[in-house]
Amino acid sequence: MTELHPSTPTAPSRRTTLRAAAGGTLLLGLGLTGCRSAVAEAEAPATGAAGPKRGGTLTVAVNTDFTPALLFAQSGQSLQHRLIYNTLTRYDDRLEPRPELATSWEYAPDGRALTLKLRTGVVFHDGRPFTADDVVFAVKNLQNPVRAAQLRSTAAAVTGFEKRGDHELTLRLAHPVNNLFDLFEFMIITDRNSVEDAVAGKRLNGTGPFRLASWRPGTGLSLTRNEKYWQPDRPHLDGVELRVIPQADALVSSLRTGQSQLSYAVPGRNLSTVTAVPELSVTQYDTGGGASYLGVNTSVDPLGDKTVRQALAWAVDRERVLSQVLGGYGLASATPWPKSSPAFTEAGRTHYRHDPGKARELLRSAGHTRLDLPLLHVNLPGETALAEAVQYDLKQIGVHVTLEPTDAATAQKRLISQTMPALWAMGHSFSQVQPSTLAVSAYPFNAAKNTSRFRSETYSRTVREAWTSRATGAEANALRQRVTDTLLDEAFIIDLVIRGSVQVASKKLHGATLNKFSYLNLDDAYLAA
Template identity: 80%
Template sequence: MTELYPTTPTALSRRTTLRAAGGGTLLLGLGLAGCRSAVAEGESEQPGAKATAAPRRGGTLTVAVNSDFTPSLLFAQSGQSLQQRLVYNTLVRYDDRLKPQPELATSWEYAQDGRSLTLKLRTGVTYHDGRPFTADDVIFAVKNLQNPLRAAQLRATAAAITGFEKRGDHELVLKLAHPVNNLFDLFEFMIITDRHSVEDAVAGRKLNGTGPFELTKWSPGTGLSLTRNEKYWQPDRPYLDAVEFRVIAQADALLSSLRTGQTQLSYGVPGRNLAVLAAHPDLVISEYSTGGGAHYLGVNTTVAPLNDKTVRQALAWGIDRERILKQVLGGYGLASATPWPKSSPAFSEAARTHYTYDPGKARELLKSAGHTRLDLPLLHINLPGDTAVAEAVQYDLKQIGVHVTLEPTDPATAQKNLISQSMPALWTMSHGFAQVQPSTLAVSAYPFNEAKNTSRFRSAHYTKVVREAWTTLGAGARANALRQQITDTLLDEAFIIDLVIRGSVQVAAEKLHGVTLNKFSYLNLDNAYLAG
C-alpha cells in the first residue's frame, strides 16, 4: 500500500541551467538519468540557486506551442499532449525512479498471482460540471482506451484488463487476463475523462475533467484558453488564475515572444536556437532528462529495396548522430542507436554505440545488396526543429548514395499517417515510451509495436520475445535477457533507426516556478506560480 498524495510537492531533482559566460554560451553536459522537474519549488535548496519568493496566487501563464490542439488525438500521446494534465487527472504519477505516486488512486494492492489489482480511489473529487468522480469513471476510462477508434498507444495494456469488481463508489478491483508489468504506465498515461461527454471531447466541443483548469475556449489554429478550477480537489491549488496556449509555429516569432515576455513557457524552441536564448537574463533553459523522447528515422519495410535489412543497416551506419546532436539539437540529448535512455533498465553502452557514423561501411553494405544509388521520399513534420533533423538526415544519406526528397507534412496529418501505417519509404519523427517500462515501447508505441507497427515489420521472433517481456514480472535475469533480445532485434532489423534521445527542453521566464512534466510530457501546473 502507498501513502496519500501530498498537498505540497517535495523538492524534486536538480535544475540544469544554461547561461552566457564571458560573452559566449556555456553548454553544460547533460546526462539522462536525473532531472524530472526542471523548475521545482525546492530549487532554493539547490547549491548556487537563487532563493525564490513564496508561492503567490494569481496571474495568467501563456505557453507557446508550435502546433494546435487536435481533439481527435486526445487519447493518443503526441506532440500536442501538453494540455492533458491541466484538464484531466490520471490515476497515478511516477516519481523519478518509476515508483507510482497517488493521484486519483490513493492506494493499490496486487493479488499474489498478479492477476488482479485493487484500487482505492480519492473521495471528494468532482468534474468541472460538478458531477462526483467514482469507480464508474475508471471503468469507462479503461474501456475507452480499449476502443481502437481512440488510437491509444497503451490499448494492449488496457485490453489486458478483462473484468471489474466495484466495492462501492471508491474501491475497484481490476481483473487481468494475464500479468503485465506496465500497468502503472497505463495509469499515468490514461486521462480520466467524463464518460457522459467523451464524444464532445474528441470533437473539441467540451473537455470536462477533474483537473486544475477548465477549458473556456478553443480557437482552432490559435490555441486554448483555460481558467482556474475553483473546486479542485487539492486545497488552494492551482495558484494560477488562467493558462493560455498560443500557437506560434515560426521559430523567429517564438523566440521573440519569449524574449519580450509575451509568452513565459515553451517546449518547442528548435535546438539550434536555444543558445540564442541562453544569454537572455530573464529566461531559464532546462532539460527534463528522463529521455522521454527520441528522434528517429523510420523505414517502411514493404518498400523495395528497404525490405532488405542489409539496406536498412546501411542507412543506420550512414547517419552522423553526434553531428545532429550538436548542430541541430544544441547539444541536448544523447546520440544513440537504441531508444533507451540511461535511466532505463534496458540501456547498455554497447547497444547505444552499436551503429556509429561510418559512411564507408554504409556504402559497402549498399553495394553488397546490389545498389549504388537510391532515390526515396522522406516525410517530416513541417516545423523548424523537425525540418532541421530531416535536412541533416538528407545530407548524410546523400553521402552514401541515398538521395531523399523531403515531404513536409503538418503535425496532425503526420501523426495520423503514423497510426494508420501510411508512411512513405522513409520518415523522421520523434517517439516516446522508452522512458517507462521497457516492454511498453514494443507493445504500445506505434513505430515499435510488435503486432502493428508503422514500418509494417513482422517477425514471429520479435512478437514472442515482446510478449514474454511484457508478461514477465520482476527484474530478474529472465527479464534482463528478454530486454536484451528486444534490443538485439531492433538493432539487427533496423526498421526504426534511432538517432538522438532527448527529454523535453523547457524555456521559461525566470519568474515562473513549480512547473513539472510527467513521463508522457503532460504539463503539471498544480504548484506553478509567477513570482513578482
C-alpha cells in the same frame, strides 16, 4: 555548449503490495549552469519573495495546435492534458508510482488483479462526483480501437472490474503485465458523459486544476482556474493560455519579450539565443521523453532487405544531429533507451556509429549503388532540420531522398494508419517508462502492427515475453536485451538521438513540471512579482 546527459536512477523493485505515500512527481532537470533537480526548481521561492502567490495568467508558447481527435493518443500536442485532466497515478524519477486520483493499490499474489483505492471528494468541472465508474470507463475507452491509443494493448489486458462502493475498484487481468502503471500515467480521466464532445473539441470536462474557457483553432487554448479542484489552495495561477506560434523566430521573440513565459518548443539550433537572455532560464528535464529517429517502410522495395536498412543505420552522423539539430541537448544513441531506462546499455547506444564506408559496402553487398526515396517530415523548424541532416548523410552513401513536409496532425494520422512513404524522420516516445511499453504500444515499434509494416514471429514472441514477465534482476535484463538486439538487427526503426524536454521559462515562473509523457503539471506553479 555543454553536452547534457541523463542520470541513471535505481530501477523500481517488484512488490506484491504497493502502498503509496502522498507526494508529487518531479523530474530531474539539468541546467546550463550545473545540475539542478526539478524538485528544487519547483519548490524554490522567488528571491526576496515569501513564497507562492495566487494570481496571474501564464502564457505557454506551443508550435502545434490542439487536435481533439488525438485526445487519447500520445503526440506532440499532449502538453495540456494534465492541466484539464488528472491521471490515476504519476511516476517519480525512479519510476515509482505516486498517488493522484488513486491513493493506494495492492496487487494479487499471482499478478492478475490490482485493487485501487480512489480519492474521495473529487468532482468534475461540471460538479459531478468522480467515482469508480469513471475509471472503468477510462479503461474501456482506451480499449476502443477508434481512440487509437498507444497503450490499448495494456488496457485490453484488463478483462474484469469489481467495484466495492464508489471508491474502491479491482481490475482483473487476462495475464500479468509489467507496465500497468504506465497505463495509469498515460490514461487521462475524462467525463464519460461528454467524451464524444471532447474528441470533437466542443467540451473538455475533467477533474484537473484548470477548466477550458475556449479553443480557437489555429490560435490556441484558454484555461481558467478550477475553483473546485481537489487539492486545497491549488492551483495558484488564475489561468493558462496555450498560444500557437509555429514559426521558430516568432516563438523565441515571444519568450524574449515576455509575451510568453514558458515553452518546450524552442528548436535546438535556437537555444543558444535564449540562453543569452538574462530574464530566461533553460532547463533540460531528464524524462527521456522522446527520441529522434528515421523510420523505414519495409514494404517498399528494397527496404524489405535488412542489409539495406542496416546501411542506413550506419550512414547517419548522430553526434552531428545532436549538436546541430538539438543544440547539444540529449544523447546520441542507436537504441531508444535513455540512460534512466533499465534497458539502457552503452554497447547498445554505440552499436551503430557514423561509418559511411561501411554503409556503402552494405548497400553494394545488397546489390545497390544508388537509391532514390521520399522522406516525410513534419514541417516545423526542428523537424525540418532533422530531415535535412538525414538527407545529407544518406546522400553520401548514394541514397538520394526527396523531402516531403507535412503538418503534425497529418503525420500522426499517417503514422497510425501505416501509410508512411519509404522513409520518414520524426520523434517517438514511450522509451522513458517500462521498456516493454515501447514494443507493445508505440506505433513505430508495435510488434502486432507497426508503421514500418515489419512482421516477425520472433519479435512478437520476444516482446510478449518481456511484457508479461514478472522476472526481476538478471532474468529481466536478459528479456530486455533480446528486444534491444532485435531492434538493432532488424533496423526497421533507426534511432538517432534521445531527446530530453528542454524548458525555456521566465525566471518569474516557478513550479512547472512534466510527467513521463510530457503532460504539463502546473498545480504548484506561480509567477513571482
